[in-house]
Amino acid sequence: MTHHDLVIIGSGSGNSLVTPDFEGRSVAIIESNPTFGGTCLNVGCIPTKMLVRAGEAALAVDDAARLGVDATLDAVRWPDIRDRVFGRIDPISAGGKAYRRDGDHTTLYEGRARFVGERALMVTTADGSQTEVSGDQIVIATGSHPTLPEPLAAAAAAGLPVHTSDTVMRLDALPASMLIVGGGYIAAEFAHVFGSLGVRVTIVNRSHTMLRAQDDDIRAVFTQYAERAWDVRPYTRVTALEPTGEQTANGPRIRATLSSGAVGDSAVAGRTEDEIAHLDVDIVLVATGREPSSADLAAAIGGVDVDEDGYVLVDAHGRTSAPGVWALGDVCTPVQLKHVANQQARVVAHNLVHPDDLRSFAVANIPSAVFTHPEIASVGLTEAQAHETGLDLAIKVQQYGDTAYGWALEDTTGLVKLIADRATGRLLGAHIIGPTASSLIQTLIHAMEFDQHVHDVARGQYWIHPALAEVVENALLGLDVTAGTRLDPR
Incomplete structure (x- = not known):
């Protein structure tokens, strides 16, 4: 058995756990997939968004006539679209694998890990060979995988x-x-x-x-x-x-x-x-849908509790039921988002070396986006969920088409919907559908995270005219809530 100071199962967000704190210490990374770097890099967020950009370009041709520009789409070169994506991604994945394989204090095991005892793992490669490894600490960061039901x-x-x-x-x-x-x-x-x-x-x-x-x-x-x-x-x-x-x-x-x-x-x-x-x-x-990649871990042998849906159970700090074993990302949270996994990785990276100063996973104000057409972004409560709180709600729906840049876009469907507590002027939820929704929502995430009054956000800063962000400004101003505190409205 080969022993390490830290063993990480999974090369996605878990790869970022190899911080300067582990300089000079022995770190092992176990990855069962041929590609290195996890879901987001290889089959998720990044390649899909690169494909979405190609789709947007094609769609813009059909949409141009509304702006007085007659255009036709001559051809779609799928091999070029595909190769633009993976011609960039595959070298990054290969480079990451080589860096960890040839690193001074990291050991890369290419195979599938399963627990065989307390903080002890058996790694089985594709050809059936096996290596047993153990660690002072183990982090489960195996992510998730698509479901494929019958038939x-x-x-x-x-x-x-x-x-x-x-x-x-x-x-x-x-x-x-x-x-x-x-x-x-x-x-x-x-x-x-x-x-x-x-x-x-x-x-x-x-x-x-x-x-x-x-x-x-x-x-x-x-x-x-x-x-x-x-x-x-x-x-x-x-x-x-x-x-x-x-x-x-x-x-x-x-x-x-x-x-x-x-x-x-x-x-x-x-x-x-x-x-x-x-x-x-x-x-x-x-x-x-996707499910957590925990079934092959033999988690129970390692003393790691898993719920009926396959999620590894963790506390607020990322600790599992087994001493010295942690988990992060899709394998332990139904909120399967890369920015959530990254935040959890930062927390676990700190906690691994600071046991007397534990940090916690952030569970509030988690935003998400759907890069479809029209683009969608959201954070916080929906209107239906907000009504369940019993609070007196202020709700504003602001159309893109009611702003100057909305006119430029000839937009007829985009909107911003805000839900606030009327008594406090604090946002409870924000939902946007339309161009650049995933970027426009960031101001609203900021307002929720830092507990800002909606009118303070609207009048406490300049908004570039006639940028599309004015649709957010107008939505904030349209909320019928108690007055804010800004004394120098802009």
Whole structure:
């Protein structure tokens, strides 16, 4: 058995735990995936956003006529789009692996780790060879992976082109048609990307709506766009996938059997029994969610408690039930966001070397964004959640189109929705749909995190005119709350 001061399982946000505090000490990193660097770098946030940019460029051509510019989209060079993404990402991943493999005080184990005792692990490589390692401290940072329920998993195993977000970005060719299974942010983002590039997109969703976690007003705007842009089928599930006998550049063409009807409430769907339909598509993208990558850890052998959904249980500081074993990121939190994993990594990095000065995970005011079209960003409570607090609410919906830059955009759908406590003037929630929503919301995150009065935020600083940020300023000013404290309004 090889012993280390610190053993990190996972090379995503866990990779950042190798701080100067561990200079001269022995650190091991265990990674089971061929690519190094975790989900965000290789199959998540970064490559998807690079693809979204290509989709936005294509969509802008179709949209130009509203501005008096007639343009046509001549071609979409999918190999060039794909290679622009991975031509940048793959060298970063390879460089990170080489740096850790050849580092002076880091040892890289390429294989799958499982506990074999107290702070002891067996690492099994792809060829079956095994190495036993132990550590004074171990950090579980294995992240999450896409779910592939039946019958979709069986179809993928049979060689049909059934993809997840892990594989769909490396397609050999742009498909003519795509079936997306699921209604969350992954489905919304990939529908935008591939739909904008000319793919016929059909989305099937077991529930009545997409993006269920969003505020009702935001979801309503997005639903209207989605139903215009793609073939969206609510209350629908896939019951079978079979080859049609035809061949495409991405593999056998697929015939999907779809069963549509209300799930639990036929009156809502307007149906009393299932309706069966068939749909032929080039590929299927499964976007039914992600689950924590903990099943192969044999966590119980290491004394690490895991809940019924597979999440490693941690306290506020990242400690698991096993002394000296920590966890961070998607494997221990349902809020599967890179900025959350990064914050938790900073906390754990500190706590590893400062046991008498423990820091805590930040659990309030966690923002998120969906890089679909229109872009969506949110932080805090939805209106429905805010009503449950019993507070007297002030709510303001501000349209992009009511600002000068909104006129420049000819925007007809974008909006900012703010929810505040009328008595204190503090924001409870902020929701934006429209261009650059993920950037516009940052001022509102700041206001919530630093407990600022909404009118102080609006009048305590200059807002560039006629920048799009004025839509946020106007929304803040439109909240009917108690007066703020600024004495020198700008």
